[in-house]
Amino acid sequence: MKIGWKKVAASLVLVGVVAAMVCFLQEENKSTTRSLFAMDTYMEITAYGRNSENAVEAAVDEIERLDALLSTGSAASEITMLNQNKTAVVSEDSAYLLRRSMELWKSTGGAFDITIYPVMKSWGFAGDTFRVPTDQELKRLLDFVDSSQIAYDEETKTVVLPEQVEIDFGGIAKGYTSARVSQIMEEYHIKSAKLNLGGNVQTVGTKADGSLWRIAIKSPDDTFPYLGVISVEDKAVITSGGYERYFEENGIIYHHIIDPKNGKPAQNGLVSVTIVCEDGTLADGLSTALYVMGKDDAITYWKAHKNEFDAVLFDDTGMLYVTEGLEGSFMSELEYEIVSEN
Ligand code: ADP
Ligand code: MG
Numbered sequence: 001m002k003i004g005w006k007k008v009a010a011s012l013v014l015v016g017v018v019a020a021m022v023c024f025l026q027e028e029n030k031s032t033t034r035s036l037f038a039m040d041t042y043m044e045i046t047a048y049g050r051n052s053e054n055a056v057e058a059a060v061d062e063i064e065r066l067d068a069l070l071s072t073g074s075a076a077s078e079i080t081m082l083n084q085n086k087t088a089v090v091s092e093d094s095a096y097l098l099r100r101s102m103e104l105w106k107s108t109g110g111a112f113d114i115t116i117y118p119v120m121k122s123w124g125f126a127g128d129t130f131r132v133p134t135d136q137e138l139k140r141l142l143d144f145v146d147s148s149q150i151a152y153d154e155e156t157k158t159v160v161l162p163e164q165v166e167i168d169f170g171g172i173a174k175g176y177t178s179a180r181v182s183q184i185m186e187e188y189h190i191k192s193a194k195l196n197l198g199g200n201v202q203t204v205g206t207k208a209d210g211s212l213w214r215i216a217i218k219s220p221d222d223t224f225p226y227l228g229v230i231s232v233e234d235k236a237v238i239t240s241g242g243y244e245r246y247f248e249e250n251g252i253i254y255h256h257i258i259d260p261k262n263g264k265p266a267q268n269g270l271v272s273v274t275i276v277c278e279d280g281t282l283a284d285g286l287s288t289a290l291y292v293m294g295k296d297d298a299i300t301y302w303k304a305h306k307n308e309f310d311a312v313l314f315d316d317t318g319m320l321y322v323t324e325g326l327e328g329s330f331m332s333e334l335e336y337e338i339v340s341e342n
Pocket of ligand 2: 170171172240283284285286287288289
């Protein structure tokens with residue numbers, strides 16, 4: 001039998017093409033997961049696709065960079081230096097966060113206020129020795145909780161703080177970080193990724209199989225496993241709750257979301273607030289702010305900004321409120337009420 005070299009060559013090419021396709025598909029299905037501890041919390045990043053390893057590596061670098069830059073907990077961070085020296089020319093990241101924080105401070109009527117830091121410290125939330133400050137002490141500190149006292153020159157990126165004023169991006173930094181990591185995923189052409197920064201979730205695209213991500217909203221206690229599940233793509237799902245960080249003294253629970261009106265842990269009837277929107281920075285800032293506002297003001301705020309975000313509010317009577325943009329994507333075994341514009 002005569003074997004034509006052309007046939008052999010053609011077969012070899014075919015085998016080569018099939019092998020390349022198998023490799024390609026395997027690479028496409030590849031996923032990379034990394035866990036790390038940063039910003040005082042456990043984080044997990046998963047990305048899918050051929051570039052996932054490089055993308056996740058770049059994401060981890062970015063998280064570590066932002067942690068070192070923004071953390072009030074580290075002695076050398078830009079924010080610690082600013083709080084100490086009272087003036088600084090700040091990085092692009094801090095400049096951006098300052099601008100967003102000021103916008104939120106204005107739009108939330110002061111419920112979100114980064115100058116809350118001296119009050120956070122007096123409760124011990126900046127370290128780990130908790131204490132209950134006296135009313136007198138809080139009253140004195142509240143004179144310096146006022147974002148209008150921050151002098152900021154957008155052009156030169158120069159910030160000046162009065163002697164007693166200190167700032168903290170703790171209510172917004174994780175959301176900003178997740179937004180930055182999403183951008184990195186885009187730069188690496190990642191079509192599917194999920195970041196969980198200590199309960200703050202950001203999704204990139206859909207799941208690898210094209211279906212929506214299903215994000216569970218944590219329950220504040222053990223009565224049920226979770227409050228509900230939200231199906232999303234390309235969105236941040238960020239929750240604030242008093243149960244996240246707190247201490248107990250004489251049977252009273254004191255948590256880390258402070259009402260700038262009185263300097264005390266916000267107690268306006270909400271147990272947790274989840275914000276759903278594309279912009280992680282906004283979602284994080286609003287989760288803190290709406291928690292401070294309480295249910296009625298939070299709903300009023302949503303009505304005025306309904307194109308920007310959706311929310312799930314859980315109150316201390318056990319009632320769940322879900323804004324109408326989530327109708328159809330929110331699922332729960334608990335009873336809930338859809339909040340609409342009217
Ligand atoms: P978590 O950090 O648990 O995700 P939040 O996003 O609600 O929760 O952020 C709480 C953090 O925000 C606090 O630890 C503190 O650094 C800061 N913070 C507390 N109260 C306020 C407030 N009223 N405005 C702005 N930031 C706040
Ligand atoms: Mg927040």
